[in-house]
Amino acid sequence: MEDFEEIWEKYYPKLTVYLRSSFGFYDTEDLVQEIMMKVYTNLHRYRSKWSFSTWIYTIAHNCALDALKKNTSKLRVIEKVKQEAVASSPASASAESVTLKNELQAGIAMFIESLPATERQVAFLKYHEQMKYREISRVIKIPEGTVKYHIHNIKRKFSKHYGENYENRR
Numbered sequence: 709m710e711d712f713e714e715i716w717e718k719y720y721p722k723l724t725v726y727l728r729s730s731f732g733f734y735d736t737e738d739l740v741q742e743i744m745m746k747v748y749t750n751l752h753r754y755r756s757k758w759s760f761s762t763w764i765y766t767i768a769h770n771c772a773l774d775a776l777k778k779n780t781s782k783l784r785v786i787e788k789v790k791q792e793a794v795a796s797s798p799a800s801a802s803a804e805s806v807t808l809k810n811e812l813q814a815g816i817a818m819f820i821e822s823l824p825a826t827e828r829q830v831a832f833l834k835y836h837e838q839m840k841y842r843e844i845s846r847v848i849k850i851p852e853g854t855v856k857y858h859i860h861n862i863k864r865k866f867s868k869h870y871g872e873n874y875e876n877r878r
Contacts, residue, residue, distance in 0.1 A: 712748055719761075720744065723768050725836065729820065730829040731772045739775055743768045762843040765833065769847050819869050823862065826850070830858040 723740045727733040746767050754763050820828055829848050833839045841859075845852040 712751070715747065715764075716744060719747075719764055722837070723764070726765065726768060726832055727772055729836070730832045731776065731825070733772070733775070739771060743771045746771065758846060759843060761837065762839065762846055765837070765839075765847045769829070769849075819866060823865070827858050827862055830855060831862050834859060 720740055723743055724736045727736045727739060733739060743764075747764055750767070754760065820831060823831065826848065830844055833844045833847060839847070841852050841855045844855045848855075
């Protein structure tokens with residue numbers, strides 16, 4: 709098992725992205741620290757039946773749901789993510805490629821934002837964390853078949869969205 713400092717360094721940034729993209733939290737620092745403290749205090753409960761990342765994301769998922777129930781003021785606005793994407797663009801890239809990259813990122817961010825909450829979570833865990841269906845099922849507590857349905861639905865929506873936008877650009 710990794711020592712806790714390694715766990716912190718590996719998962720802190722990933723959890724920040726997960727909370728922002730899946731739940732709409734912008735100010736994630738306190739919540740990620742709360743999650744990491746729960747991980748630390750419950751390390752003795754971890755069983756290798758599931759991957760370590762699945763276990764951590766399950767804790768994160770539960771903490772995020774609790775925070776949403778408390779109706780916190782930590783909901784982010786999609787424009788904040790767009791601003792971060794623009795700010796993180798490499799300075800050496802051409803203006804045209806930066807513009808295209810920003811348009812693509814903004815379009816994908818808007819598409820993901822348009823998805824229902826469960827589909828946003830499924831999309832993040834599948835495409836960002838490359839989790840298997842059964843791991844996603846365990847994290848967000850829905851049947852594996854439902855995860856497959858959501859993935860299919862996301863792909864269908866993305867194809868429809870991308871196809872329409874592509875045709876409009878021509």
